[in-house]
Amino acid sequence: MKSSSRDQLVRLFEKCNSSKILAQLQCLTLKLGLTHDSFFATKLSALHSKYTSLVQAHKVFDETPTKTVHLWNALLRSYCKENQWKQTLYLFHDMVSYGITKGKPDNYTIPIVLKACAGLQALEFGKMVHGFVEKMEKTDVDMFVGASLIELYSKCGKMDEAFQVFLGFSQPDVVMWTSMITGYEQNGNPEKAVDFFSQMVMIEHLNPDPVTLVSLASACTQLSDSKLGSSIHGFMIRRNLDYDLSLANSLLNLYGKTGSVNAAAKLFEGMPTKDVISWSSLIACYSQNGLTAEALNLFNEMIDRKIKFNSVTAVGVLQACAVACNLEEGKRIHELVTRKGLELDISVSTALIDMYMKCFSPEEALYVFEKMPKKDVVSCAALLSGYSTNGMSFKSMGTFNTMRLNNIKPDAVAMVKILVSCSDLGILQQALCLHDYVIKTGFTNNIFVGASLIELYSKCGNIVNAMKVFEELKVKDIVTWSAIIAGYGIQGQGREALKLFNKMIETSEVMPNEVTFLSLLSACSHAGLIEEGINIFNMMLHKYRIKPMMEHYSIIVDLLGRTGELDRALNFVEKMPIPAGPHVWGALLGAACIHHKSELGEIAAKNLFKLDPNNAGYHILLSKIYAVEKNWDNVGKLRDMVKEKRLKKMFGESVIEAGNEVHSFVANDRLHSECDQIYRLLRNLNVNMRDESYSSNSKSCLQGTVEIV
């Protein structure tokens, strides 16, 4: 009788799927006097953690006198599932010290405990558990334990140790292989991850499952290998795995990151089920590939279809607003996000700051920043770099100081942003301090930081230090090479820049890219090296097969133009394979202005007024050409046009360091306390320059402007 009611109860427990049924089952167990039966206690504890609470689960555990391994395991698993890793470890400690009634920690216990260790990155505790495993009979250790050990070591960044565990098994299963692949992928070694995958499939003839393919797809994302990615997609379809949501989502991400927008959209269309991750991934894919309208449309579709979005979705769509410079939509999403209470999420706030900064609304960005309950490196970096894009780099330095006061340590990206902001200011004193800081914080060998430091010193006029930084870099990549080449260019030392370029070609295996050529061409332009510049341009085209961008064309026009080769410049523009953009015509207009060629100026201006009608600078340049010719009628017409269109010219601001002070000036500035003396000195300089027959053109004074247009 008793045994049959016990069997019935077992069956009822199997069917339990709600807290209500659980409560009834608990009553029934009590009535039948089976609460102390460790089997039911274990079941009750597990069900409580699933349907009610951990507290209830723990209560059942406490009230059970016979604590079997199963009961312990159930409670450990409950804590671990709730990510209460510390509690899990305390509990395990109790279990081995004094708590256990029957048996000892087993193959079920170890993976739970190891998971908690991995979550806490508690390597020492994990090693102790490993020691525990090593004392077990080898035949008793199963592959669940093996996979968990691999996960522990891989989460602690110890792939060598993970590999040793892996080698300890003669026939590792798919999960163990996958754990290794995931480990390498997550520790920044995607090549090795792909290697292990090939071995597993080609040599061991094991069948990858969806999880294996997810990890492989992540590795492909890191490698930007969309080819291998598509073959995963093919494999997935052949094996009918396309129902696997995680796998489809990770492919969606892969396509997005490798710029295969159409493939991503097609995959998304065909997915039988989609979750918030699928939607967010495609929105981010659109944003990151510049299809901002598509990103916004998809987000709006989500709202229309009442699909709930989360903070990740918000970040993706805010990026679209930032890229599109769409302040209106940005504000609307800010409101939506606030209504959902997501605006305090640190990454949403950061995306908002970035969006407002890129939409030229630094006040709004600061408002979001100040409301953040907790600031981190990334949000500070977003604010700091936003100030520099809004021409307020002096505020960036203030933000950097706030960071230091709040003990927020910059990472490599933040460091780059700080250095770039300082470059805008061109303050050598500050540059030296920052360099010192870079050394102290150990960023000296980061190539991105190195390149920014080189640029900083160049812009502060200290090429010696720029070169020192360059020479001390252990690894020199194309970015650092281009930075030092550009540095010499800024100094007007075009020949040195060319020498460095040749040295790079001869002594290293680094291949020049479009940025390198931009730096080189601009160096030639600043130094007036016409033929060298043309040669470099041809070399880029024919030897390196790099397709010139608009910037390359405009530099060549600038180079020809400022050296007086105006016919060649116009001829060059007319032969361009793509229609010339505003910068190209602008360079031509600038050249026409320096050399007083009103006819050429008119050609350029005609195109510019079409391409960039609201730019006051071009109107002013043309009017200056007319002024030199004393063609006051046309000057007047242009001035009227500017007034009529209400165009405003942006002020160019100069900053100079004298002693320990930084002074800033704009054109015709009379605000400085020593203004009279400054203008007196300028006049003297002008006289001296004329005496030295320097070909300054005080009538147009446009040399600086040509670079800006």
Place this chain on the structure above:
DNA sequence: GTAAGTGTTC
């Protein structure tokens, strides 16, 4: 009972 998927500053 073990392995996996989207996001913030370059």
